[in-house]
Amino acid sequence: MFDTIAAISTPRGEGGIGIVRMSGEDSINILSKIFRPISKKKVEELKNFTINYGHLYSGVNLVDEVMVSIMKGPKTYTKEDIVEINCHGGYLMTEKVLELVLSNGARIAEQGEFTRRAFMNGRLDLTQAEAVIDLIHGKTERSLSLSLDQLRGDLKDQILHLKKLLLDVVAHINVVLDYPEEGIDDPLPEGLVGNLKEVLETSDRLSASYNQGKMIKEGVKTAIVGKPNVGKSSLLNSLLKEERAIVTHIPGTTRDVIEEIINIKGIPLILADTAGIRNTDDFIENIGVEKSEKLLNDADLILFVVDGSRELSEEDLRVHNSIHSEKVVGILNKIDIEQKIDLSKLDKVGRWIEISAKENIGIAKMEEEIYSYIVSGKVEDSSQTLVITNIRHRSALVKTKEAIENIFETINMGLPMDLIAVDLKEALDALSEVTGEISSEDVLDHIFSNFCVGK
Known part of the structure; x- marks a missing residue:
């Protein structure tokens, strides 16, 4: 925590600008060894929160023409002195600047170490640190x-409010247990029971919002399945509004899984156009079929496509019988042609949406239906309510809810008040x-390992 760390904070590769970032008490001293401002001032004389033009040198050798940002703690991202060197982009140049910084006293940062320092130094709580990687x-x-919203501190503020409600209850119980001569009744006052009810309701609502938050954050894994040549690739192209997949009249054109992401009302759909599921002697196509069958088991949503202009076949039934998920939407394609199919045997499909992917008929309505099916009308508008997106937060809130439920059970059974204190501590x-006030090193290591080195 006392080392000065450094890393490249911009993506590796060619670009107009590359940024090498330092954080730590030796940052400005290291800069003074390698940077010569065009103003001729000493680095120590440069004003705080300024950008300064000049040149980097390794000894007497010019390294690059740069702009340098100087930010002195504690009013910085890490609450430490921070220096950011804006050099010319490109893999070699940014590496040279990083090597120059490291050779003068910095060490390479670990993954997420800048944000971890912000957390350890009290600049962010753990929910805000996690929001950075989500951004x-x-x-x-x-x-x-x-x-x-989470980076701004909305979740942190809500958790602190819940803790205050519980601490009010703790204070009352401590008085009852520690000063029995005061004659305070054991039953909790109505106001404090209201505190417990609010914590119970809020923790229940927040934990229940996770499923919606997970969809918004991670997306819905959506498999487009069906026998060959029913229009799966045409459907993918229609949703993407571009020619991403090859479309021909030849069955088995798609040999592998093609993945793309589309946005339907703020929910990402990770679309996978699969190879048609059928018996085949083609070795390569058979690998694609195996991948398709595996994808069926992993998908959050399945779009089962059939060709309405042809009679139901054994291949259609094979695909249908391979589906073991309840989240299935049937896509009846090619409705611009005379219909011959009988859908009565496809009883795993909850609803059918009629489209013509080729003629772009019904695509907008299909998107509306898919969105409606995903949310099932059971979630609130996330723009108006606090929604959690992290399984760690959900797990902690479920534990909170269960502890409060135990308290109400203790009260209803008329058991001693010191039993309530145990569950209050658990809550x-x-x-x-959630906020990281209690966290093991293993939890922190796992969270910050998901960051890039420069963040």
């Missing part, structure tokens, strides 16, 4: 909005896990 990985406007500890 980097965000796939839609809606997921970015949730991450920004408070669970809430502290």
Whole structure:
């Protein structure tokens, strides 16, 4: 924690600008050894929160023409002195600048170490630190909005509010247990029972929001399945609004799984156009069929495509019988042609959506139906409520809820108040896990290992 760390904070490869970042008490001293401002001032004389033009040198050798940002703690991302060197982009140049910094006293940062220092130094709580990585990985406007809410501290503030409600109860119980001569009644006052009810309801609502949050954050793994030549690739192209998959009249054109992401009302759909599931002697196509069958088991949503212009076949039934998920939407394709199919034997499909992928008929309505099916009308508008997106948060909130339920059971059974204190501690500890006030090194290592080195 006392070393000065450094890393390349921009993506590796060619680009206009590359940024090498340092954080730690020796950052400005290291900079003074390698940077010559065009102003001729000493580095120590440069004003805080300024960008300074000049040149980097390794001894007497010019390394690069740069712009350097100087930010002195504690009002920085890590609450330490931070220096950011804006050099010319490109793999070799950024590596040379990083090597120059390291050779003058810095060490290479570990994954997520800048953000970990921000957490350890009290700049962020753990929910805000996790929001940083969610912002980097965000796939839609809606997921970015949730991450920004969390980074702003919305979840932290909610958890602190719940903890205050419980601490009020703890204070009352401590008085009852420690000062029995005061004659305070054992039953909790109505106001404190209200505190417990609010914690119970809020922890229940937040933990229940995880399924929606997970969809918004990670996306819905969606498999497009069906026998060969029913229009799966045409359906993918229609949803993407571009020619991503090859479309021909020849069965078995798609030999592998093609994955793309589309955004339906803020929920990412990770679409996988699979090889048609059928018996085949083609070795390569058979590998694609095996991948398709595996994808069926892993998918969150299955779009089962059939050709309405042809009679139901054994291949259609084979695909149908391979489906073991309840989340299946049937896509009746080629409705622009005379219909011959009988859907009565395909009883695993909950609803059918009629389209013509080739003629672009019914695509917009299909997107609406898919969205409606995903959310099933059971979730709230995430723009109006706090939604959690992290399984760690959900687990802690479930523990909180269960501890409060135990308290109400203790009260209803008329058991001694000191038993309530045990469950109150469990609830408070669970809430502290969310914000990181109670966290093991293993948990922290796991969280920050998902960051890139420069963040």
